[in-house]
Structure formats: structure tokens, C-alpha cells
Amino acid sequence: MTGAVADGLLTASEARQAAIREWFAALRPGMTVALSTHINADGDGCGSEAALARLLAQRGIHCRIVNPTPWPGMFDFLLGEDIDEQSARGAAALDDVDALVVLDINDVRRLGHLADRVRALTVPISVIDHHVAGDEPVGSLAVADTRACATGELVYDIALTLGLDITPAIAQALYAAILTDTGSFRFSNTSPRAHGMAAMLLAAGVNPEEMYRRIYAQVSVGRMQLLREALASLGSDPEIGLSHISVASDVMERFDVTGEELDGIVEHPRSIVGTRMALFFRDLGHGKVKVSLRSTGDVDVQQFARRYGGGGHAKASGAMLSGSLEEVREQVLADARAYLRGELG
Numbered sequence: 001m002t003g004a005v006a007d008g009l010l011t012a013s014e015a016r017q018a019a020i021r022e023w024f025a026a027l028r029p030g031m032t033v034a035l036s037t038h039i040n041a042d043g044d045g046c047g048s049e050a051a052l053a054r055l056l057a058q059r060g061i062h063c064r065i066v067n068p069t070p071w072p073g074m075f076d077f078l079l080g081e082d083i084d085e086q087s088a089r090g091a092a093a094l095d096d097v098d099a100l101v102v103l104d105i106n107d108v109r110r111l112g113h114l115a116d117r118v119r120a121l122t123v124p125i126s127v128i129d130h131h132v133a134g135d136e137p138v139g140s141l142a143v144a145d146t147r148a149c150a151t152g153e154l155v156y157d158i159a160l161t162l163g164l165d166i167t168p169a170i171a172q173a174l175y176a177a178i179l180t181d182t183g184s185f186r187f188s189n190t191s192p193r194a195h196g197m198a199a200m201l202l203a204a205g206v207n208p209e210e211m212y213r214r215i216y217a218q219v220s221v222g223r224m225q226l227l228r229e230a231l232a233s234l235g236s237d238p239e240i241g242l243s244h245i246s247v248a249s250d251v252m253e254r255f256d257v258t259g260e261e262l263d264g265i266v267e268h269p270r271s272i273v274g275t276r277m278a279l280f281f282r283d284l285g286h287g288k289v290k291v292s293l294r295s296t297g298d299v300d301v302q303q304f305a306r307r308y309g310g311g312g313h314a315k316a317s318g319a320m321l322s323g324s325l326e327e328v329r330e331q332v333l334a335d336a337r338a339y340l341r342g343e344l345g
């Protein structure tokens with residue numbers, strides 16, 4: 001490997017550095033900046049927020065985390081005395097901020113109950129994100145790159161570009177972001193840079209076994225019982241590589257699990273040999289069904305999800321449909337079969 005290739009692993013591209021400098025030029029010491037991410041924040045959203053809050057503090061900027069849904073308990077370990085987490089206050093927590101930075105999302109509608117307040121904000125709004133922009137993109141300034149493996153990669157590049165110190169707490173938050181968004185370095189977004197950053201973050205003090213224990217070895221008995229029931233619903237169409245599972249609307253109460261514990265269930269049908277598209281149907285119980293879509297290989301589930309007003313990434317998307325679980329499943333499976341056979345646009 002040449003030195004130039006190795007350098008590329010550890011430094012941001014010129015274009016990304018320029019975007020970061022332009023983004024940072026709009027911020028000033030003494031400002032209070034709200035950080036927000038999508039409903040049901042994941043490891044990338046939470047890790048990117050916790051890391052960015054600590055990085056900007058090094059430049060005298062105070063960050064206040066204001067998410068549309070409560071900070072997930074499993075990521076409490078990323079918080080600390082130095083992190084101002086005010087999601088519980090709702091939109092009121094946005095009233096007196098000097099700027100808003102939206103992370104890991106580029107569609108106002110994914111800000112849930114904060115969306116209307118954000119549309120009405122007069123302070124600068126910027127975005128740090130690695131998704132394809134949605135129908136209602138946020139803000140005027142962006143550090144956005146769909147080639148980034150995680151929003152955490154862009155936050156890491158902010159630290160590099162601005163010469164900020166990656167403390168052990170920042171390293172842990174960034175590692176959580178990259179670890180979770182790459183599916184533990186298994187998904188197609190596991191770039192050379194994902195591993196390059198992981199190496200740097202381990203050198204900065206991250207303990208990988210501790211991170212595995214805190215993020216993955218946390219499964220409740222109820223979650224495992226729910227998985228047993230979900231797997232009992234497994235359907236598969238090996239001819240075209242379609243696999244799917246479903247859960248009823250009362251599973252969260254029956255198994256005493258939270259919504260975030262349902263994350264990752266779709267990976268089970270996805271892992272079946274030959275699967276090109278995996279679907280997870282979750283009946284929300286009020287005439288709405290949430291569908292999580294995953295793909296392997298060249299199938300673009302983002303394009304498919306857009307049929308239903310959903311979106312995300314080519315290999316991981318979601319959509320919300322109206323109807324009973326049976327109705328939605330019948331419709332989406334029929335469409336998915338046609339899509340996989342190349343009969344839909």
C-alpha cells in the first residue's frame with residue numbers, strides 16, 4: 001500500500017474538509033446550539049450527538065441535545081455530567097438556542113413532534129448526515145456525504161479538520177456510532193475508513209469488549225421470547241430471495257420490551273441464505289403497520305420503500321402503511337415479489 005492510500009484512511013477528503021470549515025464558520029464561542037436527530041435515535045444519532053457536543057465544547061460552544069423521542073436507555077453510558085440532554089422538555093427546549101444542528105437525517109418530517117417548531121425556527125439550521133436527502137430537506141448548510149459509513153464518520157472528520165481533541169469519551173461515542181451503523185463492521189458501508197477510524201478510536205482509549213457488552217450483550221429474556229414468536233411467523237420465498245417476519249401489536253406489552261428492542265429483528269430473515277430482500281412487519285395497533293426493509297446485493301430497498309412514502313438507504317429503509325397487518329403484508333409482499341422479479345419500476 002502506498003503512503004497516499006494510507007493517508008486517505010485517516011484524513012478527510014478536501015471537499016469534506018471545505019464543507020466542514022464552511023459549516024463551522026457559522027458557529028461562535030458562547031453560542032448555545034441544539035443538536036437533534038431522528039425519532040427513535042440509534043447508536044449513530046446518539047453517538048454523533050454526544051461526540052459533537054464534547055467537541056464543540058472545546059471551542060466554547062454549548063450544545064443542548066433535543067431529540068423528538070427520549071434518549072434510549074441503552075445509550076445512557078454515552079452521556080455524562082458534561083452533556084446537556086433536554087429531550088424531555090420537547091419543542092420548548094428549542095426556544096432560546098442560537099443554532100440547530102440536525103444529525104443522521106435529512107428530512108424535517110423525521111423530527112417527529114419537533115418538526116413544526118423546527119420549520120418555524122429563524123436561527124441557522126445545518127445538517128450533518130449520510131442519508132439521501134428526503135422530500136423536505138433540513139437547513140441551509142450541510143456536511144453531507146452518502147459515502148460516509150455513519151454520521152459518526154463526519155463528526156470524526158470535524159474533529160480532524162478543526163484540530164479538536166478526541167478524548168476517551170468522544171472516542172467511545174464515535175465508536176458506538178460507527179459500530180452500530182456498520183452492523184459491527186459487517187454491512188457494505190464497512191469501508192476502509194470505517195476500520196481506519198476504528199483503529200484510531202481504539203488507540204484513543206476505546207475498549208472493544210466493553211463496547212460489545214454495553215451495546216449488544218444487553219438482551220432481555222422478553223426480547224428473546226419475542227424473537228421466538230417473531231421467528232414463528234417466518235415466511236420465505238427462496239426462488240426470488242424474499243424473507244419476512246411479523247409481530248402483532250401487543251408484543252411490547254406481552255414481552256415487556258421497548259420499541260428500541262425491536263431494532264435488529266429484521267437481521268434474522270436477512271441472514272437466511274439467498275435472501276435479497278428481508279421485511280419486518282410490525283403492527284402498531286391503530287391501523288398502522290411499520291415495515292423495515294433490508295437488502296443484500298444489488299436490490300435497492302430505498303427505491304422500493306418510496307412507493308409507500310418511506311425511505312432510508314439502498315440497503316436499509318423503512319415505511320409506514322395504513323391497514324391491518326394482514327392487508328399490509330399481502331400488499332407489500334405482492335409488490336416485493338414483482339419488484340424482485342424486475343416487474344416494477
Ligand SMILES: [Mn+2]
Pocket residue numbers: 044045104130150151181
Ligand atoms: Mn446513520
